[in-house]
Amino acid sequence: MSEQRRYKWVGTRQNRPDGADKVTGRARFGADFNLPGELVGKVLRSPHAHAVIKSIDVSKAAALPGVKAVVTGADFPEQPDQLLPAGEMQVNLRDVTRNVMAKEKALYEGHAIAAVAATTAAVAQEALSLIKVDYEVLPHVIDVQEAMKDGAPILHPHMRTDGVKPAPEKASNIAKRLEFNKGDAAAGFGKADIVIEREFTTQPVHQGYIEPHAALASAAEDGQVQLWTTTQGHFQVRGFCCRLLNLETSQLRVTPSEIGGGFGGKTVVYLEPVAIRLSQKAGKPVKMVMSREEVFRASGPTSGGWVKVKMGAKKDGTIVAADITVALQAGAFAGSPVGPSCMCSMACYDVENIHVVGYDVVSNRPKVAAYRAPGAPISAWAVESVVDMVAQELNIDPIDLRLKNAAKQGTKTHYGPTFGVIGMVETLEAAKASPHYKSKVKPGYARGVAAGFWFNVGADSSAAAHVGEDGSVTIISGNPDIGGSRASLALMAAEELGIDYKKVRPIVADTASIGFNFVTGGSRVTFATGLAVVNATRDMIGQLKQRAAKLWEVDVDAVVWEDGEARPSSTNVGKFEPLSLAKLAASASRTGGPINGHAQLNAQGAGPGFGVHIVDLKVDPDTGICTIDRYTAVQDVGTAIHPSYVEGQLQGGAAQGIGWALNEEYIYDAKGRLLNPGFLDYRMPVASDLPMIETVLVEVPNPAHPYGVRGVGEVPIIPPMAAIGSAIARATGVRMVDLPISPPRLSAALDAATPRMAAE
Amino acid sequence: MMEAQYRAPGSVDEAVALMAGAGGKGRVLAGGTDLLVQMRAGMVAPGLIVDVKRIAEMTAISQIAGAWRVGAAVTGAEIHDHAGLKKAWPGVVEAINLIGSKQVQGRASAGGNLCNASPAADSVPALVAAGAIATVQGPNGRREVPVEQIPAGPGKTSLKPGEIVVSFTLPARPAGSGDAYLRLIPRTEMDIAVVGCGVNLTMKDGTCTAARVALGAVAPTVLLVEGAAKALVGSKLDDKAIEAAAAACRAACKPIDDKRGTIVYRTKIAGVLLKRAVAIAAERARSN
Numbered sequence A: 001m002s003e004q005r006r007y008k009w010v011g012t013r014q015n016r017p018d019g020a021d022k023v024t025g026r027a028r029f030g031a032d033f034n035l036p037g038e039l040v041g042k043v044l045r046s047p048h049a050h051a052v053i054k055s056i057d058v059s060k061a062a063a064l065p066g067v068k069a070v071v072t073g074a075d076f077p078e079q080p081d082q083l084l085p086a087g088e089m090q091v092n093l094r095d096v097t098r099n100v101m102a103k104e105k106a107l108y109e110g111h112a113i114a115a116v117a118a119t120t121a122a123v124a125q126e127a128l129s130l131i132k133v134d135y136e137v138l139p140h141v142i143d144v145q146e147a148m149k150d151g152a153p154i155l156h157p158h159m160r161t162d163g164v165k166p167a168p169e170k171a172s173n174i175a176k177r178l179e180f181n182k183g184d185a186a187a188g189f190g191k192a193d194i195v196i197e198r199e200f201t202t203q204p205v206h207q208g209y210i211e212p213h214a215a216l217a218s219a220a221e222d223g224q225v226q227l228w229t230t231t232q233g234h235f236q237v238r239g240f241c242c243r244l245l246n247l248e249t250s251q252l253r254v255t256p257s258e259i260g261g262g263f264g265g266k267t268v269v270y271l272e273p274v275a276i277r278l279s280q281k282a283g284k285p286v287k288m289v290m291s292r293e294e295v296f297r298a299s300g301p302t303s304g305g306w307v308k309v310k311m312g313a314k315k316d317g318t319i320v321a322a323d324i325t326v327a328l329q330a331g332a333f334a335g336s337p338v339g340p341s342c343m344c345s346m347a348c349y350d351v352e353n354i355h356v357v358g359y360d361v362v363s364n365r366p367k368v369a370a371y372r373a374p375g376a377p378i379s380a381w382a383v384e385s386v387v388d389m390v391a392q393e394l395n396i397d398p399i400d401l402r403l404k405n406a407a408k409q410g411t412k413t414h415y416g417p418t419f420g421v422i423g424m425v426e427t428l429e430a431a432k433a434s435p436h437y438k439s440k441v442k443p444g445y446a447r448g449v450a451a452g453f454w455f456n457v458g459a460d461s462s463a464a465a466h467v468g469e470d471g472s473v474t475i476i477s478g479n480p481d482i483g484g485s486r487a488s489l490a491l492m493a494a495e496e497l498g499i500d501y502k503k504v505r506p507i508v509a510d511t512a513s514i515g516f517n518f519v520t521g522g523s524r525v526t527f528a529t530g531l532a533v534v535n536a537t538r539d540m541i542g543q544l545k546q547r548a549a550k551l552w553e554v555d556v557d558a559v560v561w562e563d564g565e566a567r568p569s570s571t572n573v574g575k576f577e578p579l580s581l582a583k584l585a586a587s588a589s590r591t592g593g594p595i596n597g598h599a600q601l602n603a604q605g606a607g608p609g610f611g612v613h614i615v616d617l618k619v620d621p622d623t624g625i626c627t628i629d630r631y632t633a634v635q636d637v638g639t640a641i642h643p644s645y646v647e648g649q650l651q652g653g654a655a656q657g658i659g660w661a662l663n664e665e666y667i668y669d670a671k672g673r674l675l676n677p678g679f680l681d682y683r684m685p686v687a688s689d690l691p692m693i694e695t696v697l698v699e700v701p702n703p704a705h706p707y708g709v710r711g712v713g714e715v716p717i718i719p720p721m722a723a724i725g726s727a728i729a730r731a732t733g734v735r736m737v738d739l740p741i742s743p744p745r746l747s748a749a750l751d752a753a754t755p756r757m758a759a760e
Numbered sequence B: 001m002m003e004a005q006y007r008a009p010g011s012v013d014e015a016v017a018l019m020a021g022a023g024g025k026g027r028v029l030a031g032g033t034d035l036l037v038q039m040r041a042g043m044v045a046p047g048l049i050v051d052v053k054r055i056a057e058m059t060a061i062s063q064i065a066g067a068w069r070v071g072a073a074v075t076g077a078e079i080h081d082h083a084g085l086k087k088a089w090p091g092v093v094e095a096i097n098l099i100g101s102k103q104v105q106g107r108a109s110a111g112g113n114l115c116n117a118s119p120a121a122d123s124v125p126a127l128v129a130a131g132a133i134a135t136v137q138g139p140n141g142r143r144e145v146p147v148e149q150i151p152a153g154p155g156k157t158s159l160k161p162g163e164i165v166v167s168f169t170l171p172a173r174p175a176g177s178g179d180a181y182l183r184l185i186p187r188t189e190m191d192i193a194v195v196g197c198g199v200n201l202t203m204k205d206g207t208c209t210a211a212r213v214a215l216g217a218v219a220p221t222v223l224l225v226e227g228a229a230k231a232l233v234g235s236k237l238d239d240k241a242i243e244a245a246a247a248a249c250r251a252a253c254k255p256i257d258d259k260r261g262t263i264v265y266r267t268k269i270a271g272v273l274l275k276r277a278v279a280i281a282a283e284r285a286r287s288n
């Protein structure tokens, strides 16, 4: 790419403002907050996958010396059947309160049943063992296809499948059916020379953030509450806690900690309302920290799914029709990301006839939470695998086949909108031109390719810009910084102001110190909050120009802001020495007081993102172990404000996708109890499993953002599974349809394909 | 909750006396990479912790008449850096060095690996293949026990109350000997063996004159697979002999289906690893 520089700061690789604190251990994460006199809170969790809670006797626990409060579901008021946005997903308040603390039923192993606050962890632990719960164990169902069958154990007797006409009378685990139509799929297949049809499955996978959930709550006698927590959205936490506990938002101040990863999983509440309720009852601060085991048993993951794809193409590679069914497991409560899964399924392609049906299905597992591009990786695993099969069958290069069918500006999607400026074609071309794709595949290895699409999100953001007395600048926003967003916000502010990046300090303010901000999710922060920061900075620059005009006694139109100082717009204005930020700050009291800029907005025009991944791998035919030799992620990123952190997003998404493809899965016993609630047996990749992940940043600027920003954080988790599956298919001749492609599973599939070996 | 007492005696006699005095509530601490993890998880709650890392005999490596004596508490890192031991028993050394990561290697010992009694312990099949003898001391004095007799089932050993493994003796070996250990894990690091296989061979003029084969993670305890050894001894390690040894390994497996592997997979892999480990051990034997 030509290195002609459009900007002074945007696009440069500066140190992140939170970097030094993080590498020295000074940064405070969720569990690092403490208050005088705090108690330890712990949760009693259901040992059963599905059971009626007949009674809970907490009297012995409450009487144990050192125990200061006990809560159960009865301590949380009933909630209306009402949907609220949570990150990129919707949640029902009636369900949220039950997920935080079970009421009539335990719906998964690990479901919170009661909680205690005590003077020490040991006392709290002992108190849990003294709580007597009388359960009536019910038959349970774990698998999504099983849960859809007639006669499956029903989780919610009131649940009727939404979106079916006439409305069903019988209770079902299928919460919702959705359907999308473009053209006429049935007729489309008639024009096809080849039709491929396959069924695929994926397992639920956990976001796997290093930092477990943690919260410290302090409820005062006057009703004021303070909360410190690790979250992707402290305004969302405030909203949920206030609804669940009947507080006014002004009564609850939430301060976010630094966050050790979230990936979508920290957009909901688990411990926070419990810690507040315990603190209210105990009259003391209460701190709660999940163990890793609790994280696995009771938080996240994303859905597992079953996807059926039928695709028809002409001999020249034109895809003429696709018919797709997606069933996603939502966990114990309705609300899987089946909507986005259906919408993203064919969004990479400009195809005339598309029919997609989706089902949202409950089963006895933890309620799913958002995970990077929720739902999209599941349908992409199936669709992209079938696209690769079409390429194989027609003997067309997989990138060329995608180029032939690529979505472009003006393509009408099957879910409604027509694309504006997008970069699918540019991304495919960059992939084709990449050093990786141009290289020869090494002997014994095979290459796979897959693509992915994500909408990206805008939504509500607020920001402020303050000039200090010495002319340095603080940028205040309200989004927890997961991926380096403070650095990107500061770069855009420095660019606008024309001052050194190091003179701009970005901070993340608590809920009482800045206006509302929607969660850090949907790849929205650099886009939407970035827009708010740019606007707040421009507001501040407007004021700086006014102050200069006042000092010079000229019209404000006669002042320009350039290179960090106010200058006369032309020699006609008069001869004035430029006024730097420092000079204007020093005279602020005389010119109208402190100089602060503000902005608040609902960001429109989030730019969709497309990615193409390339992988070279080999398969050990005796063991079924895959070794990844080379991996490249290519993506249209709009404009890379901070290229290192954009590359980091691409690499991180690819790493998580590789784990999803090869090893990660939840293993349950016959009673529906999770057998691998830890990183030893829930196998995310370790560093030595991965090659350096190469990246190619394609920049097709988003016209709706002053610097052309598109979200970048979610697209990169979408293509890896199908890229890997396709490479394996090309290496072995066996097309895997079930994830993860773990060594035992691949070994069994290879043996089944070569009966000679299996007969040994 | 009871707090654990901590002692760090300077001799085996003292350690044995402390253990005897603890009335069944004592636990030996070597590297602690199993014990401390289990304590934190609430799986064990010892009343007395007897740290054996200050005992010279348990932390030294020495050679006596061609045999190697390795203290039970010697760390993986020290073994890694011991050129003499590495040359004589590369398979045993690589098995111990597979345990955990760099950080874990700085603490973990072969004694702890054996006494923790995991069926998947990496160093144990290599020690068994090597014919290692454990020196054990308890209230009734010292005894010598073949390593394969110590594990008694997952988390259980045949050690009597208060007994401590002091050291391992790796026998002197003839020229033309070589050993190897291989394990299969789904990832490349930080994982537990789905199957482990130790092979120890002596070759003379292209013929295998002695062999020991041991498997880990395919039964409740490590298996010494005599059928596999028989198939190899007397052969030129031709394909037929190796296939017979692999078949003996598969036949010996009594694995379970669990989160780490299936019965079918573990059984198949036992044969695969045997073939690969024999190839490495034979290559080493030829160059010795």
Ligand SMILES: Cc1cc2nc3c(=O)[nH]c(=O)nc-3n(C[C@H](O)[C@H](O)[C@H](O)COP(=O)(O)OP(=O)(O)OC[C@H]3O[C@@H](n4cnc5c(N)ncnc54)[C@H](O)[C@@H]3O)c2cc1C
Pocket (backbone or CB within 6 Å): B027, B028, B029, B030, B031, B032, B033, B034, B035, B036, B037, B052, B072, B073, B098, B099, B100, B101, B104, B107, B108, B109, B110, B111, B112, B113, B114, B115, B116, B120, B121, B122, B123, B163, B164, B165, B166, B190, B191, B192, B193
């Ligand atoms: C991150 C991590 C990764 C790991 N990876 C592996 C791996 O890849 N392969 C593997 O096999 N293991 C692995 N382990 C397990 C562990 O590190 C090994 O089993 C190690 O060898 C234990 O040695 P230690 O000296 O730390 O034992 P300790 O924890 O000190 O002791 C283990 C047990 O043995 C007893 N004990 C110790 N020494 C003696 C003795 N001399 N006499 C009698 N009893 C004794 C103790 O009381 C305790 O019950 C891993 C552990 C961790 C934490």
